[in-house]
Amino acid sequence: MKKVLLTGFEPFGGESVNPSWEAVKQLNGEVAEDVLIVSEMVPTAFGTSISVLKQLIQQHKPDVVICVGQAGGRLHITPERVAINLDDARIPDNEEKQPIDEAIVRNGPAAYWTSLPIKRMVEKMKESDIPASVSHTAGTFVCNHIFYGLMYYITSTSSDIRGGFIHIPYIPQQTLDKQAPSLSLETIVQGLRIAAVTAVQYKSDIRSVGGTFH
Amino acid sequence: MKKVLLTGFEPFGGESVNPSWEAVKQLNGEVAEDVLIVSEMVPTAFGTSISVLKQLIQQHKPDVVICVGQAGGRLHITPERVAINLDDARIPDNEEKQPIDEAIVRNGPAAYWTSLPIKRMVEKMKESDIPASVSHTAGTFVCNHIFYGLMYYITSTSSDIRGGFIHIPYIPQQTLDKQAPSLSLETIVQGLRIAAVTAVQYKSDIRSVGGTFH
Amino acid sequence: MKKVLLTGFEPFGGESVNPSWEAVKQLNGEVAEDVLIVSEMVPTAFGTSISVLKQLIQQHKPDVVICVGQAGGRLHITPERVAINLDDARIPDNEEKQPIDEAIVRNGPAAYWTSLPIKRMVEKMKESDIPASVSHTAGTFVCNHIFYGLMYYITSTSSDIRGGFIHIPYIPQQTLDKQAPSLSLETIVQGLRIAAVTAVQYKSDIRSVGGTFH
Amino acid sequence: MKKVLLTGFEPFGGESVNPSWEAVKQLNGEVAEDVLIVSEMVPTAFGTSISVLKQLIQQHKPDVVICVGQAGGRLHITPERVAINLDDARIPDNEEKQPIDEAIVRNGPAAYWTSLPIKRMVEKMKESDIPASVSHTAGTFVCNHIFYGLMYYITSTSSDIRGGFIHIPYIPQQTLDKQAPSLSLETIVQGLRIAAVTAVQYKSDIRSVGGTFH
Numbered sequence: 125m126k127k128v129l130l131t132g133f134e135p136f137g138g139e140s141v142n143p144s145w146e147a148v149k150q151l152n153g154e155v156a157e158d159v160l161i162v163s164e165m166v167p168t169a170f171g172t173s174i175s176v177l178k179q180l181i182q183q184h185k186p187d188v189v190i191c192v193g194q195a196g197g198r199l200h201i202t203p204e205r206v207a208i209n210l211d212d213a214r215i216p217d218n219e220e221k222q223p224i225d226e227a228i229v230r231n232g233p234a235a236y237w238t239s240l241p242i243k244r245m246v247e248k249m250k251e252s253d254i255p256a257s258v259s260h261t262a263g264t265f266v267c268n269h270i271f272y273g274l275m276y277y278i279t280s281t282s283s284d285i286r287g288g289f290i291h292i293p294y295i296p297q298q299t300l301d302k303q304a305p306s307l308s309l310e311t312i313v314q315g316l317r318i319a320a321v322t323a324v325q326y327k328s329d330i331r332s333v334g335g336t337f338h
Numbered sequence: 339m340k341k342v343l344l345t346g347f348e349p350f351g352g353e354s355v356n357p358s359w360e361a362v363k364q365l366n367g368e369v370a371e372d373v374l375i376v377s378e379m380v381p382t383a384f385g386t387s388i389s390v391l392k393q394l395i396q397q398h399k400p401d402v403v404i405c406v407g408q409a410g411g412r413l414h415i416t417p418e419r420v421a422i423n424l425d426d427a428r429i430p431d432n433e434e435k436q437p438i439d440e441a442i443v444r445n446g447p448a449a450y451w452t453s454l455p456i457k458r459m460v461e462k463m464k465e466s467d468i469p470a471s472v473s474h475t476a477g478t479f480v481c482n483h484i485f486y487g488l489m490y491y492i493t494s495t496s497s498d499i500r501g502g503f504i505h506i507p508y509i510p511q512q513t514l515d516k517q518a519p520s521l522s523l524e525t526i527v528q529g530l531r532i533a534a535v536t537a538v539q540y541k542s543d544i545r546s547v548g549g550t551f552h
Numbered sequence: 553m554k555k556v557l558l559t560g561f562e563p564f565g566g567e568s569v570n571p572s573w574e575a576v577k578q579l580n581g582e583v584a585e586d587v588l589i590v591s592e593m594v595p596t597a598f599g600t601s602i603s604v605l606k607q608l609i610q611q612h613k614p615d616v617v618i619c620v621g622q623a624g625g626r627l628h629i630t631p632e633r634v635a636i637n638l639d640d641a642r643i644p645d646n647e648e649k650q651p652i653d654e655a656i657v658r659n660g661p662a663a664y665w666t667s668l669p670i671k672r673m674v675e676k677m678k679e680s681d682i683p684a685s686v687s688h689t690a691g692t693f694v695c696n697h698i699f700y701g702l703m704y705y706i707t708s709t710s711s712d713i714r715g716g717f718i719h720i721p722y723i724p725q726q727t728l729d730k731q732a733p734s735l736s737l738e739t740i741v742q743g744l745r746i747a748a749v750t751a752v753q754y755k756s757d758i759r760s761v762g763g764t765f766h
Numbered sequence: 767m768k769k770v771l772l773t774g775f776e777p778f779g780g781e782s783v784n785p786s787w788e789a790v791k792q793l794n795g796e797v798a799e800d801v802l803i804v805s806e807m808v809p810t811a812f813g814t815s816i817s818v819l820k821q822l823i824q825q826h827k828p829d830v831v832i833c834v835g836q837a838g839g840r841l842h843i844t845p846e847r848v849a850i851n852l853d854d855a856r857i858p859d860n861e862e863k864q865p866i867d868e869a870i871v872r873n874g875p876a877a878y879w880t881s882l883p884i885k886r887m888v889e890k891m892k893e894s895d896i897p898a899s900v901s902h903t904a905g906t907f908v909c910n911h912i913f914y915g916l917m918y919y920i921t922s923t924s925s926d927i928r929g930g931f932i933h934i935p936y937i938p939q940q941t942l943d944k945q946a947p948s949l950s951l952e953t954i955v956q957g958l959r960i961a962a963v964t965a966v967q968y969k970s971d972i973r974s975v976g977g978t979f980h
Contacts, residue, residue: 137979195980199519208848208877208902212977224973225885235850235877243867253511255520260850261903264977291980296525297467305413305519306469311510331866335854335906337779338837338933351765409766420636422663422688426763438759439671449636449663457653474636475689478763505766545652549640549692551565552623552719627947681939683948724953725895733841733947734897739938 126324127160129186130316131177133193136168136218143295144192147312156317159324162186168266169219170211174273188286188324189274192316193267195291199305201249201315202259203242204289207272208235212264228272236275240288241329245319254315255307258334262289290319340538341374343400344530345391347407350382350432357509358406361526370531373538376400382480383433384425388487402500402537403488406530407481409505413519415463415529416473417456418503421486422449426478442486450489454502455543459533468529469521472548476503504533554752555588557614558744559605561621564596564646571723572620575740584745587752590614596694597647598639602701616714616752617702620744621695623719627733629677629743630687631670632717635700636663640692656700664703668716669757673747682743686762690717718747768966769802771828772958773819775835778810778860785937786834789954798959801966804828810908811861812853816915830928830966831916834958835909837933841947843891843957844901845884846931849914850877854906870914878917882930883971887961896957900976904931932961
């Protein structure tokens with residue numbers, strides 16, 4: 125049986141929940157189509173997030189790692205295409221660090237591509253009526269940080285693990301007093317299950333229309 | 339036992355489903371807190387919608403009537419405050435009628451207020467983590483038309499029935515290829531159940547902050 | 553020569569400028585196509601705004617009155633179709649009054665229609681490449697209040713004056729640290745000039761597509 | 767005197783104008799703060815855009831090159847931080863080419879950073895009340911393509927030229943029948959003038975808050 129490690133973040137930025145953790149924790153221990161899902165929480169903190177992630181990888185020895193994070197304001201579940209070598213925080217993280225215009229890995233490459241079949245993951249989610257699309261920016265906060273850190277780790281250790289990142293919208297309870305879109309937790313959980321299984325089952329991606337103008 | 343009649347519309351405007359009917363049909367026959375919910379479909383057509391609604395009222399003899407319609411692009415479930423005496427259609431309705439700048443009722447009042455406790459309905463939905471807020475425009479298409487027609491009917495027949503209108507967002511399956519927000523069908527069904535029961539149980543509204551700047 | 557009175561509001565809600573006053577003051581004293589424009593500021597306050605407006609009408613004896621207000625977040629210049637008999641403030645006004653769910657005029661009609669040719673005004677603005685559309689809600693704050701007060705005054709005094717309200721977007725300087733659209737002050741000034749002259753020149757409106765779904 | 771080359775694109779995607787060319791052509795030949803601005807149009811076509819750009823660089827021998835493109839739907843003028851080695855077109859370009867998931871430069875680096883002081887450019891524009899912010903994705907259409915091609919050219923030729931890309935919103939005339947934000951052409955021209963001069967005058971950037979969550 126193949127294993128996929130899903131991570132979700134702690135709440136940050138004044139929110140009392142983080143939908144990424146709320147969603148992935150529901151999938152912990154689930155076996156879907158011969159894929160075992162293991163879920164863990166990681167801190168919303170620049171340095172610590174990567175060191176915790178490395179420990180989790182060594183502990184669980186997954187075939188695929190998918191870090192999941194909140195993208196408040198987005199409409200869709202969005203697998204990310206690319207991680208960039210940049211920390212540029214709008215607010216302090218949960219350990220009060222606020223790096224500005226700093227490389228994540230000194231002399232690291234400017235960017236890493238995901239090694240997940242993101243267009244296939246999007247297609248499978250849409251086949252189940254779940255709003256999904258590819259994103260070309262994971263931002264410059266802890267989400268991009270852990271995504272870059274994950275891909276650097278995989279590359280620099282010549283690991284066979286494949287990895288990537290998925291951003292998810294707010295859940296409804298976070299938008300009661302905000303003018304912002306949401307997707308229900310059930311929809312997000314279903315989408316992540318499909319995405320995780322697809323990521324394990326397929327190493328190559330499909331070639332379909334899914335780019336962005338800007 | 340009190341009875342509430344919920345109506346949903348046929349699909350229109352190129353959509354294959356109308357979330358208002360998808361949602362209210364799930365509640366048909368349900369008894370919640372000593373309130374019986376009866377659900378019916380009405381045509382998305384200016385003239386016919388009101389005549390069908392009148393027949394349904396005479397058939398079911400409800401205590402409360404709530405018409406429900408799709409507001410594609412809205413973020414929240416939005417009970418409407420006011421219906422205006424105006425048909426002004428951007429597109430033809432499902433019977434190919436496209437009235438422009440016409441009164442719904444000649445010499446009728448410019449507007450009717452809902453007779454439902456809309457702020458209480460919003461409050462109750464939010465207590466269950468459902469995004470909801472009061473709206474001050476039901477537009478000028480068939481949604482506003484049936485809402486005005488309902489309130490005119492109630493007023494002109496001196497009926498004890500109380501009535502109103504609720505707009506709901508798209509459901510996720512409608513937004514797969516749109517940049518638009520949605521709420522899951524489950525969330526909408528739960529919200530409408532709460533709103534319907536609250537509308538029957540309370541004749542008076544609460545006084546809470548819920549206005550709009552524009 | 554015909555005369556049109558334009559009013560703009562004081563800043564409110566933490567803004568340092570109000571684009572409605574910034575725009576209308578630039579038109580004060582201008583003569584365009586045989587129409588004299590007179591501009592005045594009114595307070596962003598429920599009670600005072602209408603009493604000040606009445607004094608200005610008696611002082612200037614205009615043929616047409618157009619009150620202008622900020623609609624932060626809107627994309628277009630939006631002549632309003634209808635004023636409703638409701639004060640429902642999200643925040644205190646500039647005199648610390650915050651009416652909630654109160655009638656503007658006790659026993660007044662639920663709503664008044666504008667007496668301006670709003671679709672013609674929209675058409676003329678669009679012919680000059682200015683984003684404009686009809687709106688069907690002026691909200692429930694001071695903008696709707698003065699609009700309703702104006703139409704009540706005209707009606708109850710059997711005046712020949714025609715009146716209405718136009719909402720305008722933010723100007724760019726207000727959006728430097730907001731995720732919100734704006735139109736430049738020059739565009740708004742040009743749009744209001746066109747709208748004001750059109751409002752004076754035409755008593756009847758055109759019949760064109762311009763309704764809203766919700 | 768230093769020289770900056772600004773490029774704008776041909777219209778595409780059904781638009782009759784491209785605001786990038788409308789804006790940059792107004793700056794052609796202008797001297798601002800001892801900086802000469804030269805403006806040229808480039809085709810909205812994957813392959814051709816870069817070859818035309820190279821010819822223009824060899825012809826004009828600029829100190830700084832800034833390519834400008836339309837980002838319909840954006841609120842701000844957005845200097846781009848990073849170009850990625852990916853063509854992924856949602857629609858065919860103006861030469862009917864629609865590459866999907868193809869590298870721009872085979873074996874090229876995944877990404878290049880801009881060599882312009884983008885935070886300083888944003889700061890200077892905001893000081894003049896122009897809505898501006900840093901962007902971390904230039905998309906995957908011709909805008910990103912020419913940006914990557916520019917940075918690859920500069921790097922592979924060991925040129926001293928500094929280069930980058932700026933996305934701009936629609937202008938108002940494009941949004942008459944769209945629900946989309948715009949900035950006036952005057953505002954965009956003023957913003958690009960400030961950005962161009964700042965880009966020439968400063969080689970190093972400031973360290974200020976300007977990252978994105980996602």
